[in-house]
Amino acid sequence: PxxxxxxxxxxxxxxxxxxxxxxxxxxxxxxxxxxxxxxxxxxxxxxxxxxxxxxxxxxxxxxxxxxxxxxxxxxxxxxxxxxxxxxxxxxxxxxxxxxxxxxxxxxxxxxxxxxxxxxxPNTIGLMNSYSNLNSTFAPMGKLPRGNVSIISQSGGMGTTLVAYLLEAELGFSKFVGVGNRANVEIADVLLYLKEDPTTKVICIFLEGVEDARRLMQVAKEVAEEKPTLIYKVGKTEVAARAAFSHTGSLAGSYKLYKAAFSQAGILEVIEPSELIDAAKAISILPPAKGEKVALVTHTAGPSLVITEVLERHGIKLSVFSNETKRRIQEAVPVNITVQNPCDLLGVAYVLPELYGIVGGIILEDSDVDALIAVYTPSFQPEVRLPAKELIEIAKVAGKPVVAALVSPSTLPIEEKSDLEQNGVAVYRTPERAAKAVANHIKYWKLRRTTRAKKGWAIE
Amino acid sequence: PxxxxxxxxxxxxxxxxxxxxxxxxxxxxxxxxxxxxxxxxxxxxxxxxxxxxxxxxxxxxxxxxxxxxxxxxxxxxxxxxxxxxxxxxxxxxxxxxxxxxxxxxxxxxxxxxxxxxxxxPNTIGLMNSYSNLNSTFAPMGKLPRGNVSIISQSGGMGTTLVAYLLEAELGFSKFVGVGNRANVEIADVLLYLKEDPTTKVICIFLEGVEDARRLMQVAKEVAEEKPTLIYKVGKTEVAARAAFSHTGSLAGSYKLYKAAFSQAGILEVIEPSELIDAAKAISILPPAKGEKVALVTHTAGPSLVITEVLERHGIKLSVFSNETKRRIQEAVPVNITVQNPCDLLGVAYVLPELYGIVGGIILEDSDVDALIAVYTPSFQPEVRLPAKELIEIAKVAGKPVVAALVSPSTLPIEEKSDLEQNGVAVYRTPERAAKAVANHIKYWKLRRTTRAKKGWAIE
The missing domain is CATH 3.40.50.720 (NAD(P)-binding Rossmann-like Domain)
Incomplete structure (x- = not known):
């Protein structure tokens, strides 16, 4: 305006x-x-x-x-x-x-x-970072630009999602708190975002709508064009009742919603923070062409946690070929047991370039569809992270590479923006890295399924 | 030393x-x-x-x-x-x-x-904040003192847990990375912490041990004295195998471990971050005498998320008595529908003192065992949070009161340490607040069950 x-x-x-x-x-x-x-x-x-x-x-x-x-x-x-x-x-x-x-x-x-x-009415308002427009009642300085847009039916969850975006240093394109939707429905905003050139990924916080059929029709059309992620509150009985009394809209049968999301090619997440973490993965990483994950680390614990969370999300670990194993063993200057997760031990902490060499070998294995590199810079900003190495191997492989730089959020990680601008998504806890990768893989699987049903070419 | x-x-x-x-x-x-x-x-x-x-x-x-x-x-x-x-x-x-x-x-x-x-060997070392001893290889300045102690079988997860502690501004008493446990076992550290006057809550990151029987016997003895929380990696098949190859210890049948934890009165959590969030709740809040939760908020969305997460953890919402409902309606200057979650609408954002009045009424209801106050300071540090009110009503009621101050972690919340030093635990996302309250309630339920089995008095 x-x-x-x-x-x-x-x-x-x-x-x-x-x-x-x-x-x-x-x-x-x-x-x-x-x-x-x-x-x-x-x-x-x-x-x-x-x-x-x-x-x-x-x-x-x-x-x-x-x-x-x-x-x-x-x-x-x-x-x-x-x-x-x-x-x-x-x-x-x-x-x-x-x-x-x-x-x-x-x-x-x-x-x-x-x-x-x-x-x-009953909304927090809307924001457009590309026109420097913050028409909410939440002053937050200059709006950080990005390619994720958010639609929230709740003002409070709207600010919560924006808070997650800020923490993720992800920026956003549009934020729309739709509130009571007196004459602008979620479906209308979706159609707008479909055409919006600065929106690459769409995140929705949904309570419930009267015209679920139209929302789903539109959402399906939009999701064919742009990755669309949703968090639906009211998955449990009490929460569904509470959501109903909040907006007066039928949170309705969650099972029906769930089935509709999947049919429409919309990725549903279980916790609000996953919405932003997954949006980051999808907006930054190349598509996952399969569902097998490999890990490379200098420390076992966090990679075990990641393995467990992936497995709970139905994601399997890659099995390295003998050739891959042999090449890794040759590349590492100490004696290690080569397996997945691939633990390079303390030597990779002091020689971060090993992440490039070993990570590159792993990504060449045909059973590997995505790589998670685990590194704990601990409490020292001066640690040399394997940033340029990860950027390089991700570029060469064209496969998703995620850096789990496990460290307190109070520790500045200078390499983070460099990594993310170059196609490597960064997460700072093992569980969030794992969920983001799981959601990324699920999204691309869903997309393949949806396209296959239509007889469309696999991208 | x-x-x-x-x-x-x-x-x-x-x-x-x-x-x-x-x-x-x-x-x-x-x-x-x-x-x-x-x-x-x-x-x-x-x-x-x-x-x-x-x-x-x-x-x-x-x-x-x-x-x-x-x-x-x-x-x-x-x-x-x-x-x-x-x-x-x-x-x-x-x-x-x-x-x-x-x-x-x-x-x-x-x-x-x-x-x-x-x-x-194969450890990150140990720390004792009360003797300013950091004998790890992770320099992190002066150690923040607190009353939570951590035992970790993994160095990487050790630093991860310390990172969570730092983010939670919780401090710690002792941190012990046990590594290969050449002659000091987890059980030995537990016995030490049982007698340690500055340790109030014990958190364990466990992969697996050879002598699980002794560990469980000791842990049970310690848990009778001090709240003991555990995260066990290897809950899934692949993760269990990976954990085994890491420490060479049998991650073993997770089901057996799970049963043993419960019998020993040890609270098991599902994600590492929950370990620290729950430890904070247990170390700061008074015991939960029952399992019913009430919410008071000025914004519906986050409280719906909390409701849903609580329900998924098996925690039920309180049902307010008619008397409680009448008193709340009288206390609020605008027309609201009184229910649980109790949404005071925007008026409570500008009149945070309503959290004291309405929260106090809610805590007097006999069906209420814990209160979560949801407030979104959004992006403005100058917002007047209902801090002194929450402190006051928590003190009067003697029941757990948690503040879900939903905001980016980059926003400083000055009232946080005041709240936490006065018995109100603060969390900055709805899902973490909900899980912490659920774990707090589960812990006290577990403790009641364990004591009842022994014929001991309920505290």
Whole structure:
């Protein structure tokens, strides 16, 4: 959008109208910003207007930072002004009671007539890192750009997922908190993201929708184009009931959803953090052409944990050929027992280049579809990680290579962004590395199955 | 120990002998430090000695930072010198081949005759935060003190667990990497920790042992005294085989281990990170007297995730009495649907004191055994969290109260240490909060069951 109005912009730090204006300006939004506040001449550094109708210029987006009872009037003003889209934070609509539902319908009617798209109500808003637009009430500075987009039906889980993205240093393209979906459905956002050039992977946090059939039809169409991942809350009985009372939407029979996801070629994950970890794997790594994993490590423990988590996810370890074993044994300067996980012992800690030599040999084995390199930089940032080696062998092999750099998140790992920009995904705990690889493999298996059913070529 | 010798202390940064000396000095060890190096007059700021026998003073602990072929000679010197304990980092012993096994036996024989305790070989070493002793090869500055102690059979998982501890800002009392256990078994360390006044909770990373019967007997005895948590690798077939080839110990039938843990009153967790999260809950929170959980939140999504994870762990939500519901409705200034999870909506984000009022009411309900307060400070450190309120109601109720402060780990939360020092455990993702509470409840249930079987009083 070229211009944004904040209706209810405030100087009071505890108000959404303060936070939402701050979110916009912190993100260094380059368009025009118009605070709307009848009781102030200025808000922040901006001239304020008593009403949106007093703004002399055109307004593309209006962020309505008002309590529920003020929204209807604000929307009427937006319709008159010819605003194209509104974000409505307030709760107290259909998720609360009949009166709220009635008010929401009226708002939707006005917006539909005026051709206004509604994000919300009962939402945290939306963000677009490529236009520096943070139209949520969560100021977070400049938005980090990336190629993952997120749709969340929950504001709280929306911020949680963004928090995971920030921790993963992954950035994002679009974030849309859909809230009550007064006239913009998850399906509509999916169709938009399908065409969005900066979106490569789509993550959905779903509670439940009324029109599950349309969502699934659209999702299937989108998933054929772009990897689509979902976390569905309400997998258990009590959680399903709680989700229902939250959005008033039928979380419905989880089994039906589950079957539909799989049919639509959508990868379902079990925990929210997996959504982001898997999105990273899929957005960074080349496709997994099969389902066998190899590990190379200088320390056994974490690779045993990875082995166990992989197995629990139904992923098998590669069996090295005799030729591979012989070549590895020759390449390592000490006596080791060559097997998978391939433990190079302490020598690889001091000679990280062994990861390149041995990892390269392993990746040439036809039974290996992906490689996890385990390294514990421990607590010392000055350790020389096998970064350039892993980048090099990943490039040559064209197979997924993941670095499990097991270390506290408080330890900066300078090589991380270099690795990830060059096609090697980095995780900092053994279990998250394992789950990400398992999900990556599952995704590509699902994709092969879906395409095979259609008679499409395997990529 | 009053004095530590580092045999093989080195100026070469890529050597263990450099890292282990640095680990000692970084931790600000207050005793005497003697680098042993035949080729240097000084190492770091210390006078070096050609042999341990040249040191004029007594030596309590010798850290042997040498490759495997140098260890036997070093141990002989230690025996002559009257050293009380040695840490042996080198691998290449019984876990490698018969020759290594033979060498390890010889080392053990010499040490047993001389009354020397061996930590290792094939270990990362040990740490004691209360004597500022870091006798590992992982320098990590001053050791943060706490009341959790860790025994790890794997060096790599040892550093991983310490990394989790650092992230959790939990500190620790003792860390022991037992390695090949030449003459100090996990059972021996357990008996030591049982009597250790600064150890309140014990965490074990186990691969497998030869004498599982003795371990279980001792562990049972220790677990009666102190909460004991375990992560056992080798729960799946392939992982079990890999663990066997790692330490040469029988990872053995996991089912037998599992049954033994439960009988011994040891809480088993499924993922390594749970070990630390659960240890935090158990060390900080009061006992859970029952198994019903209540949630209070200003945002529905994360509490739905928590509900689901709890249910998957077999933990049920409390059902509020009518009286509780009436009191909550009266206390909240807006119209809400009172249920569990109790969603106070956006009003609680701006009025965090509601967590004290409503949380206090909930904790008075007899069906509530633990409370999880969900709050998303999002990306703004200046948000006023309901910290003093949670501390206050936890104190009054004497029931476990957990704060799920869902936010990126990069966001500093100043109130965290205040909360945790005052009996409220903090977690930063919904799933980890849920698992920690589930494990806390499971632990106390297990303890009640174990004590009831013995006819002991319920605490």
């Amino acid at each position: 070229k211009s944004v109005a904040v209706i209810g912009a405030s100087r009071n730090q505890s108000k959404l109208g303060y936070q939402s204006l701050k979110a916009l300006t912190d993100a260094e939004y380059q368009g025009e910003i118009y605070p709307i506040n009848p009781n102030a001449e200025t808000v922040g550094e901006y001239r304020a207007y008593p009403s949106i109708l007093d703004v002399p210029e055109e307004i593309d987006l209006a962020v309505i930072s008002l309590p529920s009872f003020g929204v209807l009037d604000a929307v009427k003003g937006c319709a008159k002004k010819g605003v194209k889209a509104v974000v409505i934070f307030a709760s107290g609509f259909k998720e609360l009671d009949d009166q709220g539902a009635h008010m929401e319908k009226e708002i939707a009617r006005i917006c539909n007539e005026a051709g206004i798209k509604i994000i919300g | 009053k004095s530590v010798a580092v045999i093989g202390a080195s100026r070469n940064q890529s050597k263990l002998g450099y890292q282990s000396l640095k680990a000692l000095t970084d931790a600000e060890y207050q005793g005497e430090i003697y680098p042993i190096n035949p080729n240097a007059e000084t190492v770091g700021e210390y006078r070096a000695y050609p042999s341990i026998l040249d040191v004029p003073e007594e030596i309590d602990l010798a850290v042997i930072s040498l490759p495997s072929f140098g260890v036997l000679d070093a141990v002989k010197g230690c025996a002559k010198k009257g050293v009380k304990a040695v840490v042996i980092f080198a691998s290449g012993f019984k876990e490698l081949d018969d020759q290594g096994a033979h060498m390890e036996k010889e080392i053990a024989r010499i040490c047993n005759e001389a009354g020397i305790k061996i930590i290792g």
